[in-house]
Amino acid sequence: GNSVTQMEGPVTLSEEAFLTINCTYTATGYPSLFWYVQYPGEGLQLLLKATKADDKGSNKGFEATYRKETTSFHLEKGSVQVSDSAVYFCALSRTGTASKLTFGTGTRLQVTL
């Protein structure tokens, strides 16, 4: 079946540091890949997505590239801010139809001044 593995947290970084959160997946066919973010006290928000190999999703300075050869979708940001402190979830779903999401365990990011 489908599964998502992401690096365990918490990840603690100083403001302006470079961020990488690793995510790898196992899936049949060609899934769509997502990063969701949950800020403190809020629900999940879609951060970015990619629907086919080599696509790059980007939003708010975050990027992730769909790498089929390594079955990965690592999240990166060049310079994090305190306001980026949140829990980040990598997820996948079947492409093309309304379909359930399969999530990783989430990675908590704490950014300090």
Next chain:
Amino acid sequence: EAGVTQFPSHSVIEKGQTVTLRCDPISGHDNLYWYRRVMGKEIKFLLHFVKESKQDESGMPNNRFLAERTGGTYSTLKVQPAELEDSGVYFCASSQRGTSSFFGPGTRLTVL
């Protein structure tokens, strides 16, 4: 446009009691999903409605859980009787055909 709303935001009940969670999807969204996150673990799929029909309920843990979506609008998820392991955050999400899911803020359920 209003987002996905869930009620209540928190619920604390005793083992053996009944709790009903409610989700109001974004207006016009035919797809409605329930998910659950048990403390520190991944968010797991529970079930998927398309309008009022259950499209996929493969994630429902057991027959103590009952989900309904009468009229294809809001949905309820009832847990009866609740057990300790049911504690967690229950998320609802909705989507329209071909779009990504929008999530609600979740209901935190604590079973004592």
